[in-house]
Amino acid sequence: MLTRLTLYDTKNRKNLEVQDQGGVVNIYCCGPTVYRAAHVGNFRTFLLADLIRKTLELNGLEVILVQNITDVGHMSEDVNQEDKILSQSAREKMDPFSLARKYELIFHEDLALLNIAKAQMYPRASECIALMQEFIQELLSKGYAYIGGDGCVYFDAKSSSNYGQLSGNRLDALKPGYRYEYTEDGAKRFHADWALWKLATNRTEMIWDSPWGSGFPGWHIECSAMSLKYLGKCINVHVGGIDLRFPHHENERAQSNAITGDDSIQLWSHGEHLLFEGRKMSKSAENVLLLDDVIERGFDPLSIRLVFLENRYRMQMNLTWDAISSAHATIKRWRALVSPYNAISGSKNLEILQTFNNDLDTPNVISILRRAEKDSGQNQAQKAELFLYADKVLGLDLGRNDPIKPLAESLKLLLAQRDTARKEKNWAESDRLRQLLEEAGLIIKDSALTQEWQWR
Ligand SMILES: [Zn+2]
Known part of the structure; x- marks a missing residue:
């Protein structure tokens, strides 16, 4: 009997029950870096936070979700290692803040098209600079951070007693030169240390005054500062894509735990990668799929949501046009079945609830619905009842009788x-x-x- 939601926890490598604090569950989800439109692979992760939230709500709990907007400090991992926002603003000949707001708006539009419920807060990194500086100051005074040979502030990875528990990367086994930390070698005490505050040097845009000189924050400190500030020292679930597990989440955990003196995150939930037509979605491979591309072909954007639900969030999945097309047909058929009864509330169904509670087993929920659809022993109203209950988490708008396709x-x-x-x-x-x-x-x-x- 699963009376609560259990989720796979990356740190303990097993399923754990999601805890609440007096009926309220705090969730932090790493948000988008708004230098381009998020692709459907990114939305698979944002959907994971939504599924956790809606399942908790189905269990009668209240959820507070905070998701950050990264508009400064996320450096590209190539040789140039530029701020992603600044290099794109040069490419589009647009002021970096306007560029960030443009893609932030598209992000919100896409969330709405995918029926992903709004978070209670979307703090922007560029508007939390003073907050981050406060945290950096505290890390310095507690001895977890130091000023490097180049004047930048670094976190001392070796000061974190259990660094590596989340990702399994032990400090003594880490090789130097990991991604963008590389160029700072020499200025840092240890190659795995990372920047909390970078000095501006040649940079003229998106820089702020600080006690350590004019500059800008590192990417990892953003999530520690925002999660602890807006959710408090105990965060029930932290959500993100599996690619963020290291170094982003490992470093975030070290920073947060240094501040609170304890594990501030109870459960780390990670969503797996998405392939598109068998290949990793990347700009260089020219196979980035945007939600707009799906709409352009005449498919309901919620077809993407259904294809994701047909795959367990923890499994790598291959998205194909065939799958999107058949999901589109399925949604149409289900709406025809359910919508005449959309006044029905969709009363509690224990089998569905427990299947969601079992580490979000959405493929199994879909199977239950498919079996019910063919079951001649149930009448239409009974079927609609079941579908509408499941749809509280599935979010496919099955009660909608006039499918309004968005305009491409x-x-x-x-x-x-x-x-x-x-x-x-x-x-x-x-x-x-x-x-x-x-x-x-x-x-x-x-x-x-x-x-x-x-x-x-
Ligand atoms: Zn983050």
Whole structure:
């Protein structure tokens, strides 16, 4: 009998019950670095936080979720090791803060399209500089940090008694030159130490005054400062992608524990990697899939959510266009089955609840629904009851009877162009654009002032 949610804990390498604090569960989830639109692989991790939250709510608990927005200090791992935001702002010829806000907005739009409930707080790194400086000061005064040969402030990895417990990387076995820590060798006491505060040197944008000189914070300190500040010294669940386990989470844990004197994170939950059509999703391999690409092909964005749910969050999975297409068909079929009964509340079903509680076994929940769908012993209303209950976590909008497809960017552009053509009384162009829009499945109604559209 699983009366509570149990999750696999990366540090203890076993399933643990999620604890609460007087009926409230604190969750911290590492958020996006907003230098580009997050791809669907990133959203697999953000969905994990949502599934944990909704399952806890199904168990009658309250959840407080905090997710940070990284808009400074996340350095690229290539040879140039530039701040991801600054190098992209140079590429797009856009002020770094405007660039960050642009992608932050897209991030929120995509979350909404995937039915990922909003966190209570989205603190931005650039707005928490004083907070981070406070934490750095405390680490210095407690002897966990030092000022390096280059004037930057570093965390002393060897001062952390149980460094490596999370990732399994022991300090004495770590080889020098790990990613971007490399260039600081010489300034640091030990190669695995990492920067808490970097001096500006040649950098002129996104820098702040500090007791150690003008500069900017390291990436890892951001999550320690924000999680402890906004959730307190006991955080019930920390969520992130498996690629962040080392060094980001290992370093975050060392910093937080140095501040609190104890393990501040009770449970570390990590989501696995996503492959797309058999390959790692990367810009260099040119196979980055955005939610917009899915919408562009006419699929309901929640098809992505269903494909993810069909795979256990802890397993590496391969996303394919075939899977997205069949998930789209499944959602349509299920909505047809369920929506006539959408007034039903979806009363508690113990089998479904326990399956979610079993380390978020969503593939099994989907199997239960598929079996029920074919079961001739149940009537439609009974089936709808079951589906609506499961949908409280699945979040597929199964009660929706009028599927409103979001408009692809390309169609928004055509509508805008047609609007301009009409204002310029360019009727030939307006007719040409109308035909394109109608071919894409829209019905266009013109009035004297505006054009209105709806899906056919
Ligand atoms: Zn983080």
